[in-house]
Amino acid sequence: MDALTQFKEAQKQGWAHFLPLETITTPAAAKLVRFAGLGEGQQVLDVACGTGVVAVTAARAGARVTGLDLTPELLQRARENAELAGVEIEWHEGDVEQLPFPDCSFEVVFSQFGHMFAPRPDVAIAEMLRVLKPGGTIAFSTWPPELLIGRLFALVVHYAPPPPEVAPPPLWGDPNIIRERLGSAVKEIVFDRERMQVAALSPAHSRVMMERAGPMIKLVEKLSRENPADLDLFRREYEALVAQYLEANIVHQDYLMTRAIKI
Ligand SMILES: C[S@@+](CC[C@H](N)C(=O)[O-])C[C@H]1O[C@@H](n2cnc3c(N)ncnc32)[C@H](O)[C@@H]1O
Structure with a gap:
């Protein structure tokens, strides 16, 4: 198995624990769908859809939606979410680097903290x-490097560097x-900033939530196995960083939204 395939396999295992965090990304999904100016009946793709929060939001707004994700455990939950919401969505297990759709298939392509x-x-x-029609909209939300989540990524990478190809x-x-x-x-690129607000009683509460419900599980497993002293250090640094963004029991996780029109 080459380094990239191995990396994606490890990602898949880490993301399999993301499910409890869907409550945090749910409000952001509504913001992204509104930001894209989604129209009723449009054909939409949500890449790296996870548990389908953007896909379901778009479908409830009247779009015809397809969702794709690397992680089967999350797609299982996405199916349950669509059923509960009473919407029909086509789900695909797959990789955003190799989309299983013909050219120009969709009028809107979304990615929320995904691609x-x-x-x-x-x-x-x-x-x-490639899969977006000319005149169609691409819209995505991402974590800036200089804000909390971007800085947390840098911390994680310090303790568990990915392969150089990543x-x-x-x-x-x-x-x-x-x-x-x-x-x-593309043309007409528009940026906007949004704030995700995540309740936490203390920096340690925030850390424990992230350690239990996302790819950080893998890092904690690795450090507790190989280097417990580093795990202590990592946890202290993590909490010191989060403390800078914690106010009145809310962690402020600001992010960037981007939209553009395919020429
Ligand atoms: C932070 S979660 C976001 C999930 C969802 N979009 C949301 O907002 O709740 C990141 C997602 O990206 C998916 N992912 C990571 N790498 C991927 C890839 N190469 N192709 C498709 N999905 C990928 C993961 O499986 C996970 O569902």
Whole structure:
């Protein structure tokens, strides 16, 4: 197995624990759908859909929706979410770097904190734009490198460096880099900032929530097995960082939304 395939397998195992965090990304989904200016009856793709929060929101707004994700455990939950919400969505297990759809299939392509985790940004964005119709909208939410989640990524990478082929996900939160990556394939790029508010009684509560419900599980397992002293250090640094963004029992996790029109 090559390094990228191994990396994606490890990602899949980490993301399998993401389910409890869907309550946090649910309000952000409504913001992204509104930001994209979604129209009724439009054909929509939600890449890296996870438990389907954007897909279900778009379907409830009248769109015809397809969701795709790497992680089967999350797609199982996505199916349950769609059924509970009373909407029909087509689900695919797959990779944003190799989308199983013909060129120009969709009028809107969404990604909420999703394609930013693909190791090769140029491949992921080329695929997302390939399946989008000319005149269609691409809209995504990403974590900027200079804000809390971007800084937490940098901390995690310090303790568990990925293979060199993997681009840092928070670069997708930098407007200059986004402009470069979208290139001449799009027009009318618009950025906006939003704030995710996550309740936490203390920095340790925030840390424990993230350690139990996402890819951080893998890092904690690794450090507790190989280097418990580093695990203590990691936890202290994590809490010190979160403390800077915790006010009145709310952790402020600001992020960037981007939309553009395919030429
Ligand atoms: C932070 S979660 C976001 C999930 C969902 N979009 C939301 O807002 O709740 C990141 C998602 O990206 C998916 N993912 C990571 N790498 C991927 C890839 N190469 N192709 C497709 N999905 C991927 C994970 O399985 C996970 O569901």
